[in-house]
Structures are given as structure tokens and as C-alpha cells.
Amino acid sequence: LMVGCSSGGNTSAPAAGEGGSGQAASTDEQEIQAKIGVVGFLSGSGAAYGEAQKAGLELALGELNEANKGKLKIELKFEDSAGEKEGAINAVNKLINQDNVVAIIGPTLSGEMFAAGPVANEAETPIFGISNTSEGINDIGEYVFRNSLPESIAIPTAMKAAVEKNGLKKVALIHASNDDFSVNGYKVMKATAEKLGLEITGEATFANGDVDFSAQLTKLKQTNPDALLVSALYKEGSMVVKKARELGFTGTILGGNGFNNPKVFEIAGPAAEGLIVATPFSPEKKDDKVQAFVKAFEAKYNKKPDQFAAQAYDSLYIMSQSLLAAGKAEREELRGQLAQLRDFTGVSGKLSFDEKRNPIGDAVVVVAKEGKFVPFE
Template sequence: MKRYQHFFLTMLAAFSLLVLAACGNSTSGGEESDATDEGQATGGAIEAKIGVISYLSGAGAAYGEAITQGLKLAQKEINEQGEVHIDLVIEDSAGEAEQAVNVGQKLMADDSILAIIGPTLSTEFFAVAPEADLNGITIMGTSTTVDGIPEIGDYVFRNAVPESLAIPAAIEKAVKRTGAKKVALIYGNDDALTKGGFEVMKRKAEEMGLEITTIETYQKGQSDYKAQLTKIKNSNPDLVLASCLYNEGAVILDQARKMGISVPFVGGNGFNSPQVIEIAGDAANGLIVGTPYFGDSEDPKIVEFNKNYEAEFGKKPDQFAAQAYDALYIYADAIKRAGTGEDRDAFRDALAATKDFDGILGKFSFDDVGDVVMDVTVVEIKDGKFVEFEE
């Protein structure tokens, strides 16, 4: 396996990371989260320390907040169950690849840390995951949906449903309902998630024989989309396929509706946040997205998760909280099967063997490269809330 082929490189990289850690090469202080009282005995539980890299400050901090809260709720429950005791060491990446690498190096250099969850954005993950793989520490993305992430290496996994599964499902249902023949595309051209989502959208539109009337791009942080939306409106599409993060995507929806673009939007994973509704208001109605999580499901597991999350944090969870919650339970399950919270290789092998794990998102397995095997639900925003899509 790769981890044996890279033995000497791994030793050299580990030495370098120890030097970096000794020099304090981190731009954010770690926050250690322990769901038990300080000094409380853990009994016979297997103890494990998990590093977390999350987008906690900056324009997209709602993603990181939801992920971190999902992890903390799972941590509390897992520790209370008594078989595994997990400490979380949480670092802020601020949504920036360079900072994600800095805090990732800090976590990797700590031999007491078994594995890492995060970073939040695919752009960050592509920067950090190769180093984790080289250093033989498992890393799992809970919100990273771009094609090619698990293929980075043997130690790289995700439990986020990739855009290559979610977007086609949403486009197929939208086309079937509307009879659409023509689509316009808009996407952020400076982010791995939005670029990857666009590529899936374009490929699916071409496979379905849909006419692409125009392709428009924008940059992260942009606030005025009138030029792009004017071109979209003038091209007279039946659907708009939009690969955006929620902060730009919600503004695009609002401006599009004000300009008289009334056709449905089909979004990528970045739209799977209640923030879209909070920012765009009624303009969010008609947005269609694929997701592994439908928060208003009557499934008892979802109902219980919602109740516990609201009791803990005072608001409803979103997809990102749910995926993070399941991710820590998947880690805990692998720790139990490995029988250790210290052996990184044993943990990696146990995690890779995960099959039919019964999470709140449904039955979950990893394929042979560490990618997701599970079902996708298509939802839409109707009357100011996400509802299950009806054909």
C-alpha cells in the first residue's frame, strides 16, 4: 500500500511538522471540546482524540458552525454511551486554503490525534488532504462534494454525497416536471466546489440533450450579478443551473427574481443551507437541490436528531450538521472495530471496511476508494422551507 511505499517521505514530513508545531506555526488557537467534565473518568471506554478543521470565521462561517455543532452533539452522545470517549481539537480555517494547511500541519504533528475531520470547503480539502495522506493520518470530508476527493489517497475519505450523484438527480427530476429543453448555467469560477458542480451540470445537460443557452461566471464575494443575469434572461432558458455557495447563490436568486427571471433554479450542494432562505426570502422559492438529508422527514432518527440538536443549540440543524453528526458516529464505529484510539493504520483499515452503517442519513458504506455509497433525496424550497420534491 501507499503508506509503506512512502515510509521514508512520511518520516521526513513528520519531522518537518514537529518543527513547525514547535515554532507555533498556526494562525488560530485550537479549541478542545470534551463532552465530559474535566477530569471525569472514562471507565473502560476507548479514548481517541480527533482533529477538526472547520470554516468558523468569514463569509461562509454558517457552514463551519453547523458542522462543528453536529460534531459536538455526536461527541456528547457517543461519550455518554460509554464505549468510546472522543475529544475534539477544533481549528478554524476561515475558509482559506493556506490557513487550513497551517492548522492541518499542527494537527498532523500531534501524535495523540488519531484522525482529522474537515476542512469544510473542497478548495481547502484539496490543499490539506495530500499532506494527511503522506503522513498516514486519516482525513474525512463531511461537506466536500467535488469529484476526485477520495482518489487523493488511501487515507482520504468523505461521507458527503458528491455533486456527481446529487446534481444529476436534481436535474433529471426538474426536467421531467417542467419539460425543459434549454438551460442556462452560472457558477463561481474561483472555488473548487462551484467549479466542480458546474462541470457536473454541464456534463449532465449535454448527456440529456439539453440546449445550453449561455454559461456565466462570477467570483467569490461578488455582490452585483446583473450583467450575468441579463444575459441569462435574454437567452430565455427553461431552467437555470447554478453552482454557488449559499452567500453568493442567495443574492443571485434575489436579483434574478427582481429582474423577472421566474424559471426554476437547480442548485449544487452549496445551496443546501437554511441561510439561502434567510438571505433570499421569497426569491428562494423554486430552488431545487439534491441532498442526502431531508430535515422534515418523519423518520424517527431524523425527528430525534432534530429534537436533540434544537435543545442543544436553539435552532434546527441543516444538511451540514447532519453529515458531520453521522461522520463522528462513523469514526466511533471504526474505533470500536479497530479496538484502539491510537493506531492510525488500524483505524484507517477499519474505517475503509465500513458497510451499511445505519446513520441518520440512511444506510452508508464506503466504496473501494473511500467514496460514498448511499441514496440521494431531491428537495425544493416552497413557501419558505425545504420540502421533498414532488414530480
Template sequence: GCSSGNNAAPASNSGGSAPAQTPAAEGSGGEITAKIGVVGFLSGSGAAYGEAQKAGLELALGELNEANKGKLKMELKFEDSGGEKEGAINAVNKLINQDNVVAIIGPTLSGEMFAAGPVANEAEVPIFGISNTSEGINDIGEYVFRNSLPESIAIPTAMKSAVEKKGLKKVALIYASNDDFSVNGYKVMKATAEKMGLEITGEATFSNGDVDFSAQLTKLKQTNPDALLVSALYKEGSMVVKKARELGFQGTILGGNGFNNPKVFEIAGPAADGLIVATPFSPEKQDEKVQAFVKAFEAKYNKKPDQFAAQAYDSLYIMSQSLLGAGKADREALRDQLAQLKDFTGVSGKLSFDEKRNPIGDAVVVVAKDGKFVPFE
């Protein structure tokens, strides 16, 4: 089911309504049509991540197609990966071979990107991770990009802040051992603890899909840590937080990027209070661009955007800027434009890439309080 013709050929007036005597003039150009695929965790245990990403992308799409009228029209084709590597691979294959997209945004999880990124890279289709925070994502290849702030920046920022303000000395770690993102976060937590001279009192693992964490948490609590470091996606992570409090753990709880979603408050309830996380995005930030985004998001969806929505939103602005720079919907030209991205300022902060296309950006540290994240100070 391949479409005919060259991949991602510059699409000009293919609708047939344009008068034949006015081909795209050189220099001024016709309207570029760009079909972009999106692979999201849209169903299953992490569906709130994918939903937030879809919401952010659709908001940006409306704004950009309006602003770019006559120059660029973007289309989004969403595919649900279910948060599975296999699902992500299938989605990427379909978007490339059947839908002939010029680029792909997603997939949601680092593990999915590790599985599906090579497929896009080999096909020379730019693939842009908006929530892939693990180390090694960019090593997949030169068609792989991300604006996701790596855990290697976010977690140390949160830990330093927590150690400083809470005087932590002893920490225990718990993480999902069957999820690439969670394993990477755990490694960063452990390395950071060692670097900071913290004592590690214990370690425990669970699997995504687990619902009972009492055995692990009972054991860890007995090691008497000042803080529990949790590397997990929101569903399991929130249940871990809730159970730890139920078991009477009163110390600090600190988590990774997986907690940056409002589902945490739904699942953990008041037990979420005090949870410390680092994020590149806060809807509270007193910044014109951020507040305009929050306002537009709230008007459209009747809720505040989270980090996943914000990074998705930014990614389409980056695509727009890069496609306009390329002057055509061409995969290679788009890749080159993306690689040149410098000092892009989005709602999730300033973004530029290092020589390996790793994002460089800042994290803010937030703490859960009464059903939302507020600055940790």
C-alpha cells in the same frame, strides 16, 4: 512543539488517577482516549457551514461519550480554516504536529481538502470530509475518506426530477470560477444537461466575494432558458437567485449542495421560493433515527439541523464505531476500520464506500418554500 512519544499511541489512563496495579487488561481493554481534530469554515463568508458542522459534532460527542463510557472517550479540537486553502493546510499541520490527533474531520470545502488532504495523507493521518462533494477527493490518497454525497450523484438526481416535472428543455449555467466545489458542480451540471439532451443557452461565471451579478444574469436571461443552474456556495448563490428574480427571471432555478443551508432564506428572502436542490438529508424524513436527531438538535440549539450538521453528526458516529473496532486510538488501525465501513446507517442515510472509498448513497430532491426546504413532488 511536538508532543513526545508515538503518534496516537493508545492512551490509557494517562491522567494518573488510575491505580497502577490495574493496567488495561487484555481483551477487556481500558478506556480509549481519542483526540480528533476538526477543520471547519468557522469564520467568513461560509461560516454557517462550519457552525452547522460544529453543532452536529458537539451533539454527537455528548451522546457518544455518554454511550461509550468506560470504553471510549473522544475529544474534539476545532480549528478555523476561514474557508481558505492556506488556512486549512495550517490547521491540519497544527492538529497533526502539535495536537497529535488520531484523525481529522473536515475541512469544509472541497478546495480546502484538495489542498490540505495531501498533508494528512502523507502523514498517514485519516482525514474525513463531511462536506466535500467534488470529484477526485478520494484520489488524494488512502487516508482520505468522506461521507459527503458527491455532486455527481446529487445534481443529476435533482436535474432529472426537475426536467421530468417542469418539462425543461433549455438551461443556462452560472458558477463561481474560483472555487473547486463550484467548478465541479458546474461540470456535472453541464455533462448532465448534455446527456439529457438539454440545450445550453448560455454560461457565465463570477468569483467568490463578488456582490454584483447583474451583468451576467441580464445576459443569461436574454438567452431565454427554462432553467438557471447555479453552482455556488450559499452566500454568492443566494445573491444570484435573488438578483435573477429581481431581473424578472421566472423560470426554474436549480442549485447544488452549497444551497443546503438555511442562510439561503436569510439572504435570498422570498426569492428563494422554488429553488430546487438535492440533499442526502431532510429533517422532515419520517424515520425514527432522523426524528430523534432532529429532536435532540432542536433541544440543544433551538433550530432544525441542516445537511451539514447531519453529516458532521454521522461522521462522529462513524469515528466512534471505527475506533471501537480498532480497539485503540491508532491512526493506521483507524484507517483500516474506516476502509471496511459497510452499510452504516446514519441520519443522512445509508452509507457505504465503493472501492475508491467514494460514498454511495441516495439523494432526495427538495424545493424551497416559505423559508424552508420541502420535498419536491
């Protein structure tokens, strides 16, 4: 049995020294040493996504290393991509070539995965998205995985619920045109509106980094929609929500995956009230596994986990399970085990994986109420 991350010479594994035969003394009792890289949006306008992911991963790391003592020890190596494609590519290159990681978790944004996923795929290193919700992520290649529920499942669930309960007939759409995820979410919103027979009264775009949305929102409000559908990351998305309310829009506001972070309440304030989103995870869910996770998370960080923390937490459990099944920390074996994953029950629900390794699962619809998201019912 080869011990350690043997995908390169320079690893922290005790027995995988450089040069030599590279063969460890073959006792099957050796602890597997696995170094996993993490690429996260840890600084900049979406840093709360990355922070939530880091918190979820570190909680899982402590639990797993304790539970797997003597069998598997995971080490995480974090890299900050700042939400930039270039940053994600550099981080992935460094983790693969310098740190010799066995796999990579992240990067945070779909756009970053579209840029950096091909690099990992080319280097035959498993890369595992924990928040990439765009279409097409798994098409990058067979080393690319994710446990994040695609917008194509989440958004229609939220829209159907909103149409049913709020009686929507006419909708206006606004999205960030320079962010892959926001563009994909907008396409899903538009296709779903058409499918549900809703009238589209108007459309508008903005760019990430913008701070003034009055022109677009004034125009959309004049088209008199029952609902505003917003596809954006939390910073711009929350400012759009706030502005829409300031301009006197009183209809329904529905957003995509970008809104699943408590920053929404900080930025939008009371204007967030009534905002509808779909999420695969709610800390309010009456489920033993979820509540044990929420309790452990609160004990460690003094706040409730969001969806990004939950999916990050689950991802390390999937990695751990797959590494143990592989019996060694090698990229190819790990890829094989990840590809065999057919279903997994984590704190973010039960996931199945289709033949393209896309996760299929249920989203719950939540609504913002007094500073937090509660079930929309």
C-alpha cells in the same frame, strides 16, 4: 493494549506519557482516549457551514461519550480554516504535529481538502471529509475518506426531477470559477444537461467575493432559458438567485450542494421560493432515527439541523464505531477500520462505499417553500 493516541508522545491520554516504554498497564478494560481534530469553515463568508458542522459534531460527541462510558472517550479539537486553503493546511499541520490527533474531520470545502488532504495523507493520518462533494476527493490518497454524497449523484437526481416536473428544455449555467467545488458542480450540471438532451442557451461565471451579478444575469436572461443552474456556495449563490428574480427571471432555478443551508432564506428572502436542490438529508423525513436526531438537535440548539449538521453528526458515529473496532486510538488501525466500512446507516441516509472509499447513496430532491426546504413532489 496501548492506551490513548499513541501516534505521538504529547497526548492527553493518561497512560501515553512521553519517553519511557510508552506501554500502559495492560488491562483490556482501559478506556480508549481518542483526540480527533476538526477543521471547519468557522468564520467568514461560509461560516454557517462550519457552525452547522460543529453543532452536529458536538451533539454526537455528548451522545457517544455517554453511551461509550468506560470504553471510549472522544475529545474534539476544533480549528478554523476560514474557508481558505492556506488556513486548512496550517490547521491540519498543527493538529497532526502539535495536538497529535488520531484523525481529522473536515475541512469543509472541497478546495480546502484538495490542499490539506495531501498533508494528512503524507503524514499517514486519516482525514474524513463531511461536506466535500467534488469528484476526486478520494483520489488524494488512501488516508482520505468522506461520507458526503458527491455532486455526481446529487445533481443529476435534482435535474432529472426538475426536467420531469417543470418540463425544462433549455438551460443557462452560472458558477463561481475560483472555487473547486463550484467548478466541479458546474461540470456535472453541464454533462447532465447534455445527457438529458437539454439545450444550453448560455454560460457565465463570477468569483467568490463578488456582490454584483447583474451583467452576467442580464445576458443569460436574454438567452431565454427555462432554467438557471447555479453552482456556488450559499452566499454568492443566494445573491445570484435574488438578482435573477429582481431582473424578472421567472423560470426554474436549480442549485448544487452549496444551497443546503438556511442562510439561503436569510440572503435571498422570498426570491428563494421555488429553488430546487438535492440533499442526502431532510429534517422532514419520516424515519425514527432522523426524527430522534432532529428532536435532540432542536432541544440543544433551538433550530432544525441542516444537511451539514447531519453529515457531521454521522461522521462521529463512524469514527466511534471504527475506533471501538480498532480497540485503540492509533492512526494506522483506525485507517484500516475506516477502509473496511462497507455500509453505514446514519441520519443522512444509508451509505455504501465503493472500492475507492467514495460514498454511494440516495439524494432526495427538495424545493424552497415559505422559508424552508420541503420535498419536491
